[in-house]
Amino acid sequence: MRERYDVIVVGSGPAGTMTAKHAALGGADVLIIEKRQEVGSPVRCGEGFSVDWLPKVGLKPDKRWLVNTVESGRMYSPGGHCFKFGAAMGGNEMGAVIERDIFDKCLAEDAIKAGAKLQLKTACMGLERKDGVVRMAVDHIGERKHLECKVVVGADGYESQVGRWIGIDTNIDPKDVMTCFQYRMIGIDVDPKINDFYISNAKMPGGYAWVFCKSADMANVGIGVQASRITEPGAPKRYLDKFISEHPHLAKGFATEAVAGGVSVCQPIDRTVADNVMLVGDSARQIDPMTGGGIAHACKAGCVAGRVAAEAIVAKDYSAEFFQRYEKGWRDIFENVLWRNYMAKEKVQAMSDETMDKIIESLSLVQIDQLSIFGILDAVRRKYPELVKEFEEFL
Numbered sequence: 001m002r003e004r005y006d007v008i009v010v011g012s013g014p015a016g017t018m019t020a021k022h023a024a025l026g027g028a029d030v031l032i033i034e035k036r037q038e039v040g041s042p043v044r045c046g047e048g049f050s051v052d053w054l055p056k057v058g059l060k061p062d063k064r065w066l067v068n069t070v071e072s073g074r075m076y077s078p079g080g081h082c083f084k085f086g087a088a089m090g091g092n093e094m095g096a097v098i099e100r101d102i103f104d105k106c107l108a109e110d111a112i113k114a115g116a117k118l119q120l121k122t123a124c125m126g127l128e129r130k131d132g133v134v135r136m137a138v139d140h141i142g143e144r145k146h147l148e149c150k151v152v153v154g155a156d157g158y159e160s161q162v163g164r165w166i167g168i169d170t171n172i173d174p175k176d177v178m179t180c181f182q183y184r185m186i187g188i189d190v191d192p193k194i195n196d197f198y199i200s201n202a203k204m205p206g207g208y209a210w211v212f213c214k215s216a217d218m219a220n221v222g223i224g225v226q227a228s229r230i231t232e233p234g235a236p237k238r239y240l241d242k243f244i245s246e247h248p249h250l251a252k253g254f255a256t257e258a259v260a261g262g263v264s265v266c267q268p269i270d271r272t273v274a275d276n277v278m279l280v281g282d283s284a285r286q287i288d289p290m291t292g293g294g295i296a297h298a299c300k301a302g303c304v305a306g307r308v309a310a311e312a313i314v315a316k317d318y319s320a321e322f323f324q325r326y327e328k329g330w331r332d333i334f335e336n337v338l339w340r341n342y343m344a345k346e347k348v349q350a351m352s353d354e355t356m357d358k359i360i361e362s363l364s365l366v367q368i369d370q371l372s373i374f375g376i377l378d379a380v381r382r383k384y385p386e387l388v389k390e391f392e393e394f395l
Helices: 012-026 100-113 162-166 235-245 295-315 324-347 353-365 372-383 386-395
Strands: 006-008 030-031 066-069 072-076 083-087 096-098 117-119 124-129 133-139 143-154 176-184 194-199 206-217 218-226 254-265 277-279
Touching: 006 012, 006 295, 006 372, 012 030, 012 100, 012 143, 012 295, 030 100, 030 124, 066 206, 072 143, 072 353, 083 353, 096 100, 096 206, 100 117, 124 162, 124 218, 143 295, 162 277, 176 235, 277 295, 295 324, 353 372, 353 386, 372 386
Parallel strands: 006 030, 006 143, 030 117, 072 194, 143 277
Antiparallel strands: 066 096, 072 083, 124 133, 133 143, 176 218, 176 254, 194 206, 206 218
């Protein structure tokens, strides 16, 4: 590990490695540092996404990480109404179930092949900017070292420190955090071509439960609960255990893995750049507020951040003004989606279970072409026009 690089990316998740790949392709000398001993582990992800967006970031489905293709989804209301929809209607989080750790490793391999370097067990301990250069303190297997670079990309996830150190406000209100708990379960009875979603503000406050199938007898079964509604430690696990116990096809199985973590479901933050610094992915709060999914957004934003980082090195301009190219770039691609889904999330979290029942019942009785806010509201209006009044701003 040398002392000086053009670009240092903190974090080896999809956002970080995609950024590193495109910065290296642009000619920059790039180092990725990862505090853990392995890329992609531990996994804190439902492991579901669509494949439609992959070509937009230069990726193809790969049998190394794509373990199951899903044809449709089912959404269950608190009262048991079921709305079935095609995978193409499910957005970025529907259509495939993956092995996330292998997916992350493949992206890291792509970055390395493009020319980036990767250093494991290297934790960023602090940043200092001076005369257009960033001096970074790192802990490498217990040894303190100092690195220098022109551009730092914070891709250090939900608990990001880079943004905080550099003065970018990434704080989140507890109501905009989902606390999640998930099992990988074996010996269950599921249709591998269908992913299931369950909503109920009584049984999973402010969130939802999911069953993402990997095979006919294995799936990720998880739950997300609004952090501000948790009154005691361990509540998400208890909610999930109760949910599983109420569904015999799941209760017959056994957990081989359990993971927990927080997910930001906030509105887009005001800025994601500063002099010498860009934030990308979870650290930039680029998560879909409605689903909690972020892999697609992380990869798209990483492409933009990497290109801009390489351009900054060529131009010898590492100012926040220059990095507006990145700020505008990622916002043009998906900021409107984040705002729309944030407003929808706020409405859904305030709904009664009775209202949720009516909405899912309405959807189950009609044909809609796209699982969008507009399509859903149009379907609901046909049966329960009084409910649409709560959502007039979406129309």
